[in-house]
Amino acid sequence: MTAAMAVPMEHALVVAGLLFCVGLFGLMLRRNIIFMLMALELMLNGAALAFIAAGARWGNADGQVMFLFILTIAAAEVSVGLGLVLQMRRQIRSLDMNDASRLRG
Amino acid sequence: MMGVLFYVAAVITVVAAIMAMTRSNAAHGLIFLIVTLLGIAVLFFLLGAPFAAALEIVVYAGAIMVLFVFVIMMLNLGEQARAREQSLLAFRYWLLPSMMAGVLLVELLLVFNRGLHPMAVETVTPKAVALSLFGPYILGVELASMLLLAGLVGAYHLGRDFLTKDRGRSQ
Numbered sequence: 245m246t247a248a249m250a251v252p253m254e255h256a257l258v259v260a261g262l263l264f265c266v267g268l269f270g271l272m273l274r275r276n277i278i279f280m281l282m283a284l285e286l287m288l289n290g291a292a293l294a295f296i297a298a299g300a301r302w303g304n305a306d307g308q309v310m311f312l313f314i315l316t317i318a319a320a321e322v323s324v325g326l327g328l329v330l331q332m333r334r335q336i337r338s339l340d341m342n343d344a345s346r347l348r349g
Numbered sequence: 350m351m352g353v354l355f356y357v358a359a360v361i362t363v364v365a366a367i368m369a370m371t372r373s374n375a376a377h378g379l380i381f382l383i384v385t386l387l388g389i390a391v392l393f394f395l396l397g398a399p400f401a402a403a404l405e406i407v408v409y410a411g412a413i414m415v416l417f418v419f420v421i422m423m424l425n426l427g428e429q430a431r432a433r434e435q436s437l438l439a440f441r442y443w444l445l446p447s448m449m450a451g452v453l454l455v456e457l458l459l460v461f462n463r464g465l466h467p468m469a470v471e472t473v474t475p476k477a478v479a480l481s482l483f484g485p486y487i488l489g490v491e492l493a494s495m496l497l498l499a500g501l502v503g504a505y506h507l508g509r510d511f512l513t514k515d516r517g518r519s520q
Contacts, residue, residue, distance in 0.1 A: 250352030252465035256396060259359045261457035263366055263389075265450040270370030272446035275437055276430075278375050278421065282382050285413070286366055289389050292401075300396040301468050305477040309486050311393075311401045312478075315408055316493040320500030322413050326420045327507030333424055340433070 256297035264290030275341045277332060281325045288318050355395050362388030373434040375421050379414065386410040396468070400475040 267286030274280055292314045299307020329339065336343050362385050369381035386409045393402035482490060 251355045251395075251468060253468050254461040254465050255355075255359075256392070256468070257461055258458065259363065259392065261454060261461075262363045263385075265454040265457070266363065266366045266370060268453065269446050269450035272449065273370065273438075273442060274434075276375065276434055278417070279370070279378060282378060282417070283370060285382065285409075286369070286385065289386065289409075293389060293392060296393050296396050296398050296401055297468075299473060300398065301466060303397075303471045303473065305473050305481040308398050308401050308473060308478045309482050309489075311398075312404070312482065313489060313493060315404060316497060319408065319413060320496050322416055323500050323504040324507065326416055327504045329420055330423070331507055339424065339430065 253297055253301040256300075257294055260290045260293040260297060262290075263287075263293060277329050277339050277341055277344075280341065281322065281329070284321065284325075285318060288314055351395060355392065358388050358391040358395065362392065371438065373431050373438060376418075379417050379421065382417075383410050383414050386414070397472045399472060400478055 264287050267283045267290060270283035270286065271280055274283065292311045295307040295310040295314070297307075299305065299310075332344055333339060338344070365381045365384040365388060369378045369385060372378035372381065386405060390402045390405040390410070393399075393405055
């Protein structure tokens with residue numbers, strides 16, 4: 245893979261920005277907590293793609309190291325978030341964030 | 350050739366992401382999200398990061414998505430929830446979020462509008478990543494292990510059903 249690639253770095257960053265904006269759009273649009281967690285995953289992936297693209301631009305391993313950290317954070321966030329989803333279902337019998345807007349249910 | 354592959358994978362990734370965010374059925378959205386993650390893995394591979402591409406498939410499209418599938422199966426969302434989601438996807442709910450995300454996207458595109466830098470795609474080997482990870486970034490690895498431990502304990506705590514019993518007693 246030593247051949248020079250026809251893709252400039254900015255195009256990879258544009259794809260990363262598009263993914264992040266789609267995730268942000270989904271986070272604002274949806275009220276179902278499962279879709280909101282999925283939107284968070286999309287935003288994290290957009291950030292990871294930006295790191296990988298920057299690492300490829302300078303041929304540096306740091307971008308992939310940052311991707312590994314993002315992966316770790318996403319795994320911890322999803323496990324706790326889905327535990328919260330189960331508790332929400334048990335306590336208020338709904339997955340709608342509008343039903344969970346008050347403290348103490 | 351590589352450029353064509355990149356743009357095809359990028360279009361599939363973004364379209365699948367938009368589809369995932371606009372489905373009313375959570376299971377369908379999840380399938381599109383998996384397509385998005387596989388597309389991102391292809392992008393990583395084309396950007397000279399084969400190790401990151403493999404991890405994206407194994408950890409994201411494998412482990413994390415399986416968690417989502419388990420939770421969706423356990424909750425068994427019915428037709429009523431689907432109809433409610435459908436009602437929340439009307440155009441008037443779309444307008445403000447899409448405008449705000451669109452403004453952010455335009456700002457990002459303006460930042461990138463200063464000229465194009467070609468990428469010399471050298472494959473960054475897993476060996477280089479590991480040397481960097483366990484050399485200068487060793488503190489980050491330790492912190493990540495602590496974070497995973499905290500996530501494990503938190504998920505175990507939240508997964509127990511004593512919170513429900515406690516609530517029943519207080520009422």
